[in-house]
Amino acid sequence: MSALSGAITVAALAGIASSAQLPQTLTVGVIGDFGWTGWNPAPATFCSDIMPKLQAANVTIPRELQNDCDPGDRTYINNATALQTDTASYIGQVCQRKGCSAFVSVGDNFYDSGVDFTTGGVTRFQEAWVDMYTGPAFNNKRWYQCLGNHDIVKGQAGVDFETKIAPIYDDRWYFGTQGLPYYSYDIQGRDWTATFVVVDSDCFIESYQESTSVYQNEYTTTCHQDTQTQVDFLEQAFANSKAEWKFLQLHHGFQSSSTNYTELWPLINIVEKHKATVLNGHDHCLAHYYGNQTNFILSGGAGYPQAGDCNNGVPLGPYAKWLGANNQSAANGFVTLDISKNSIVVEYYARDMKFEGGDLYPVPNDLTPSYNFTITQQSQ
Template structure:
């Protein structure tokens, strides 16, 4: 018997969500505190994320008519097949129509609840169908939910639309040398091959000649959300990031949005509002902006800066920042 489907409109097309999945989502959502935390009144939602004090003290415009050398988007904790995931996907599509981006980083928990690849059509292909039709690529990493019933993640690695060449991998984007970005995708699960992965990361970052270096994985080093900061993960990764001047670490796991002021030259962003039920967030002394709402991000890459935008389901930008290059 075919499952009845709830229908949602994206870009004029009707897209189905299984009723069973929606009911499960609703039950989980009601069991969680979804309080939204906004920044303190004195805090500006726009700021400079930089380790260069000269840049940070100057007034730098966050809006420019100059076309970026590269534009990409990012999501995480999205694979629920929920109405909220479809709302984020709709906003992503509408943003793409206005300002196209080349690809999407997907920072884990790609398929809830256990990573089953049989759900990829309902939880990935259908929500992002308009983007996939435009050949927008998604580059995924494994979240903790993705390894439970997926042959320890192997099914997702072998699923071509996720573009994972391995459990951890790197790739470059950008045709202009000054705007080239090298991305380093990590498996941050506790059962990852950490010794081999850390050696690889250290060596790959050392060899990289890209002007911009961005690392992404599922778990946060620092977070004020439900799961919180992970000192063990920070001890493994933060020294490598500082050593090789990694500009940005992007993750999910905590369902909401939190951007930190640059720590030893690296900006850390939790971007977990892709569709799974939201978590309650607090804040820390290093927090630049925090808001628990369904959202995604875009990044405009220039020779001297990256402009980041966090975008809600209504298409409005609720946080902007500039990441500038660290002075050697």
């Protein structure tokens, strides 16, 4: 599994032959929780009338059907589709101005129940990602992907589609060189290197092992029994890397305003040891948390925003440095990393949530960052 393949790709896509030609600063977009478009859930009558009868008759209901009956997600679908479309356009505007070189996904690429290698899965992949993220800011830009809980509802078939089929379908979609849900890659500038390690945090979540969980399947059961493989992979990748900057890229948040997934501690312990930075999604908002000299960058606002995930914009405790939410809505948007030899400038772009008759999240000039901070402590 080559950690250098990502660096080569970024340079090659930019038409750069050697590191001497690389820019001193590269901008990477961090985007998560975005893939709502094209989801057509089961009929409401099935969810309300038929499924209870089938369950009463001891008929096994596939996890994806159970998940598609989630009443909350069903109410979001129309607005979520429009918001993903508008936010994709917004990200394109910002990244065209900033010159984003690549994109980093923090998971939940396809709501509500992922995609697999079927007609429906292929159609959704085309509509919700290939056709959605097109234009000057997105074309020929590599997306370093990551799995979220919605991506694994279909089990191994869904994981295989995203890790093995999708990269062949569209070569912007990158999932390492081994077709595994965990991998590492480097992004290089003229005189610096940044190492990113992707893991599947779904494997660590205890509640997903409960028989009632829609995320409990043969994939999550097997990988939960062997989380040490991913812990060791992270430790080895960071230990072997001489990069100035190191990142852990995963879906669930260890620091959060809604749910702190403490099961991730074995990973976070390694992050702290190497003075790395955490990139995650899962909470449908934008936020910056800081604890134990570690930055946690939440970028989960590219689809349907949820104010409660960022505690309606009210920081609790000293860890929450900025929350992209108010008492009406969380902001749609994403995060950029301007990486150079001596610093990483982290900028949060929150979209003005204007609609006919109101504005859920007013931003006077949403083509400038709503919040930013700078990392100067290099990794070890």
